[in-house]
Amino acid sequence: MSVFILIWFGQLVSIIGSSLTDFALGIWVYQRTGSITQFTLITVSGTLPLIVVSPLAGVLVDRWNRRWAMILSDSCAALATVAIALLIATNRIEIWHIYLATTICSTFCALQWPAYTAATTLLVPKQHLSRASGMMQLAGSTTQLISPVLGGVLLGTIHIEGIILLDFATFFVSLITLFLVRFPEINTVKTSDTKQVGRSSILQEITSGCAYITAREGLLGLLIFMVANNFFFNIFNVLFTPFVLSITSTNVLGIIVSIGGIGSVASSLLISTWGGSQQLIYSLFGFQLLGGLCILFMGLYTSIPLLTLSIFLFSFGLPIIYGCNQVIWQRKVPPDLQGRAFAVRSMIGSLFRLLAYLVSGPLMEKIFQPLMISNSPIAVSIGKIIGTGTQAGMSLIFIVVGCCTMLTTIVAYQYPPLRLVEDELPDVIPTN
Structure with missing residues (x-):
């Protein structure tokens, strides 16, 4: 180390x-x-x-x-x-x-x-x-x-x-x-035989990373699951600052964001010292579910103390989610293929992150905000709980994003190759 x-x-x-x-x-x-x-x-x-x-x-x-x-x-x-x-x-x-x-x-x-x-x-x-x-x-x-x-x-x-x-x-x-420092050479690490992938063409090597993932249902399911929920998380992240500013001051926003940062640091310190759960996939599912629940509560209730608690718990779970996901990939992908496999993850994740940035504004301004301002059935019914107006439009999108996150997690849990990815897919690196 x-x-x-x-x-x-x-x-x-x-x-x-x-x-x-x-x-x-x-x-x-x-x-x-x-x-x-x-x-x-x-x-x-x-x-x-x-x-x-x-x-x-x-x-x-x-x-x-x-x-x-x-x-x-x-x-x-x-x-x-x-x-x-x-x-x-x-x-x-x-x-x-x-x-x-x-x-x-x-x-x-x-x-x-x-x-x-x-x-x-x-x-x-x-x-x-x-x-x-x-x-x-x-x-x-x-x-x-x-x-x-x-x-x-x-x-x-x-x-x-x-x-x-x-x-x-x-x-x-x-x-x-x-x-x-010096890094160990890849060929000194015992891995599965991945040299069957040809090196004669850069295009072949690019596709080999995709091929390795798509040939393993558990890893493909994990990639899709993380990309989907990160898409929802990024929509939440884009709208969080204007949402908080619609109900309180910039000083309170700074305090809330700082408390969220403390949650992330505390979680990261815990993993760094403790090492985390032995069943990574269940920790990932559990904290994804908690994240969706926190977003849902932030949409339903605008109480500052509850909002602060929700963002603390949401931020506390993020390092665990991303850490568990990262370790699973490191254990299941051979070292000589990790650059390509991780680059595929980065490319797809960045694409959907950009998509979340681009759709957040139009979703808010063209769909959810008008729903909570007009005399629509949604404004009349849900408006009794979350109110009406611009802030209510953001509350509604938080409710939808939170529910979608939890639903995606529940559906993913029902998919055996993903739920059992740690057991069914062998580790490709030895225990030192």
């Missing part, structure tokens, strides 16, 4: 720096343009490359040394970041420069994340994969908790140029940790 912990620390520092830059650039673009569309395009430019580049990135990760893949990714992202800092400092920055830099960073993130995740399988003993996954979730939870607060403070002191240069410095921390 010592090598993994060193790499994890470097990645944690780098992720915090990148999150500060993302936060600062988002505020800068919105203040500069006053356009929500321009602000949203930052998210789009950060998501599209993951959809387009991930299949090729997965092949490269499996072909290359994964340490060098991570070094290349961090180096190129650092250069794009410092270019933006120089453009801002010389007052030559244009909005399209931000989109281009975000696209470049996202492109290399498509290479870095599968390499990082697949390398973890080589570095960490099988029995400690849950702890490693918990640490990776902890990095994300910690970043989400401190970045908005720290970013707001730094914007007022060192300004956006200083934040971007700080981000550039964090890349060096990541690179130093990567240069200090």
Whole structure:
């Protein structure tokens, strides 16, 4: 675990720096343009490359040394970041420069994340994969908790140029940790025979990742299940901030978001130290069900204490859900195929995340909000519980999203290949 912990620390520092830059650039673009569309395009430019580049990135990760893949990714992202800092400092920055830099960073993130995740399988003993996954979730939870607060403070002191240069410095921390270690070669790990997949064509190698997943009903079911529920979760995430602001102040919103962040950090710390359940799939089902129930309660009741408790429990479950999902994939996919398989997951997940971003606004404005403003039967009946108006429209979509999440989980549980994926599909890595 010592090598993994060193790499994890470097990645944690780098992720915090990148999150500060993302936060600062988002505020800068919105203040500069006053356009929500321009602000949203930052998210789009950060998501599209993951959809387009991930299949090729997965092949490269499996072909290359994964340490060098991570070094290349961090180096190129650092250069794009410092270019933006120089453009801002010389007052030559244009909005399209931000989109281009975000696209470049996202492109290399498509290479870095599968390499990082697949390398973890080589570095960490099988029995400690849950702890490693918990640490990776902890990095994300910690970043989400401190970045908005720290970013707001730094914007007022060192300004956006200083934040971007700080981000550039964090890349060096990541690179130093990567240069200090060595990764095991893939061929030194005993796996099932996957060399039957031809390497004569990049297209063949791209499709081999898809073929491995589709040939195993349990993994395919897990992929579909996670993508479906993440789609619902992302709709909830997009609408959560305007929903809370429709019933309370920005200060209360900040407190609620911070408490949610504390829930994520607490859960991640628990997994990192304890290691998690032996039956990962049941933990995943249970906390997905809890997440849907929390969203449902937030739609039904707008009491601030209940809303705060719901977001705490929802956030507490997320690291467990994603951690259990990650470990199952690491145990069931051979190391020499993990780059491709994880890239397929990233591509499909990013596609549906982008779809959730795009449909959330129209769903709210064109369907749910009119239903709760007009004298429709829904407004007359459900309106007695959740009220009417804009806030009630968001409450209704939360109720629907929560019910869909729980229903999807119940249906998935009834599918034996998914429910029994840990037992029926053999592990492909030995216990060290």
